[in-house]
Amino acid sequence: MPEFLKVKTAEEVLALMESFAPLDEETVPLEEAAGRVVSRTVTAPSDVPHFRRAVMDGYAVRARDTFGASESLPALLQVAGEVFMGKPAGMAVGPGQAVVVPTGGAVPEGADAVVMVEYTQEAGDRTIEVTRPVAPGDNILEKGDDIARESPLFPTGWPLRSQDVGVLAAVGLHRVPVYRLPRVAILSTGDEIVAPETNPVPIGKIRDINTFVLAAQVREAGGIPGMRRVVADDIEILAAACRKALTDHDVVLLSGGSSVGVRDYTVQVLERLDGAELLVHGVAIRPGKPTILARVGSKIIWGLPGQPASAMIVFTAFVRPSLLRLQGADPARVPKTHTCRAVLRRHMPSVHGRADYLRVRLQRHESTVWADPVFGASAMISTLSQADGYVIVPEHVEGYEAGTEVTVHLFGLRDLTA
């Protein structure tokens, strides 16, 4: 296929994500399960409760012994004993008998209901009066009533939340099968780039920004940042660094310097990698046009723009969804990007004929979330921290007027959404 046919729309790039298989399976202890995605249907290995449990404080009784009981004609029952919390009942309830049970206590054999303590009164000499009848099953949770053994708990692709970990604990699943997390190498290329601790920075050089921002974004998307390196603008050195990264990472993020020609540069690097297949060679959005997506076997290489603001946008729009996909998350359960609605405070101009991804800053005032466009070149570092996310102005729309309600794609989960 000629390279120019590989310029894609944003929708086409997102559709390509479906072709990535989730990573392999591993088993993690319950303490580490939150945030992970279940890799096979999880079923309950045991009943909850696994014994007949009282759901009220009161007396375990035979329901028939209370039939017809009322305030004026209470049923008289003999208290045969008491069940203690956390202990087996250790006795049975016979006809005309009652046994004291706490909420959550084991219901003794023979009993088929629990009378709430509110509907009883002591009548002396280990005798109680029951002033209301109970039906069989009242105030009792039977074995498996809450969760039945063998019942499905979570389907494949389910991202486990804090509350789901509680359900796993309840049924005794202290280890759980999940998809492995993607390990991500982050390479920043550019002869002009030096490490942030370099001081003073020689004239002509600038400090590396992208490996830090991208590593933080990778972590927030559930990935594990691994190798992080600044590599000189030398195709052979860069290809060698990519080869090394591919040995023990699932994804390689390559972000170019601010120089031109980065796109072709990345393509030349790909040509030097055995089995690399170019999937996307440019995306019809701005910024983000030079974005590259390639596959090497089951591994993924992304080429991102060098300007930090542009790299962040491309990460949020495409790399984050791809990382969620590798984690096996069911797309119906995980939003492709994290969004919120906001009202534009100012006019947002856009050029007809391309999809513009324009950065905004969010501010809540009473019940309205306002979005202010962040102006200034994407090369300006100071604008980087002014934006909370971006608004997409589609190809055939010439900007939005002030007051328009828009969808904001948030850079991070920690940004203002509530």
Added chain:
Amino acid sequence: MPEFLKVKTAEEVLALMESFAPLDEETVPLEEAAGRVVSRTVTAPSDVPHFRRAVMDGYAVRARDTFGASESLPALLQVAGEVFMGKPAGMAVGPGQAVVVPTGGAVPEGADAVVMVEYTQEAGDRTIEVTRPVAPGDNILEKGDDIARESPLFPTGWPLRSQDVGVLAAVGLHRVPVYRLPRVAILSTGDEIVAPETNPVPIGKIRDINTFVLAAQVREAGGIPGMRRVVADDIEILAAACRKALTDHDVVLLSGGSSVGVRDYTVQVLERLDGAELLVHGVAIRPGKPTILARVGSKIIWGLPGQPASAMIVFTAFVRPSLLRLQGADPARVPKTHTCRAVLRRHMPSVHGRADYLRVRLQRHESTVWADPVFGASAMISTLSQADGYVIVPEHVEGYEAGTEVTVHLFGLRDLTA
């Protein structure tokens, strides 16, 4: 103050958070800075850029040499050399001269503007024609134009996002002062509770759920789960466990069993701790009535309900905001709880006279997020994973009709919001 005066409304409990001081300061490397809160105003130690930088590919020139240039009468300049990316200019631009510069390259001495390559053409013999005039400063970023040395970058209380880490990298701050993260001990009490790996579970016992759910919630709120223990229902043992936890944790979460009287039980434990001050003894919400808040010096003890669903709600409503407060986050920057708007799919009944915190499950269908009430006793474990968050029905409202738009307080950042 008599104990009964310490029953508070939800608003009163949240207002008490203001009296907690943020934890002390520590310094973290840039790699660990995302998600942390800045503990003092951060100012730029250096200029960005720290040298005059070209923002376009072209020629560095003396602007006056191009005055009056046009397509028909171009200015002729002699190319005196080339600046390479990442290198000092190493030359000066004299009258009638031009020097090749790349985007991001250093602008040589003598030059005061950059002519875009589009407005030049080669005229042979190291000569170019300039077809448009430039003004002094055109296409140049002066030293400090992006970020000036000494300018404030982030105020105290600012939670650092991925993009903010980029700004810190750019100015060479590879270590940053932040508030320490709260270490949280989680104690689950109840004679009936055993560890999840216990198999089979004796009759009368149930597996521990709360320490797992609360640990996951603590981690998501930025805290560090530390000691996690199931403690028998024995006031002396529990008091000893609390004392031990207070030595190296900032917060202790105590969740009672499902038995009654837990609230007074926790109070008896507090009476055995030197310097414990009871701040809240019951909250006028349901579930969550038995919630307790106490202070021991600068440390905090929360008593939570034993039912897992109730403990989750109280954590989300009160404990999470308190953990954010200890991390020093400016309340204006961090939502008290993470919320979203949704439309009720069914009628949500509520009892007049108390604030009901009712669990809902969220489901997105096209552009609408629907909220379905989760019915069933909070003792049911199976309902735990059905809910994504809760809706508050205030004291004097008797439920909401189907179709009402409501605010949903989300249990976690990972729940459906987009």
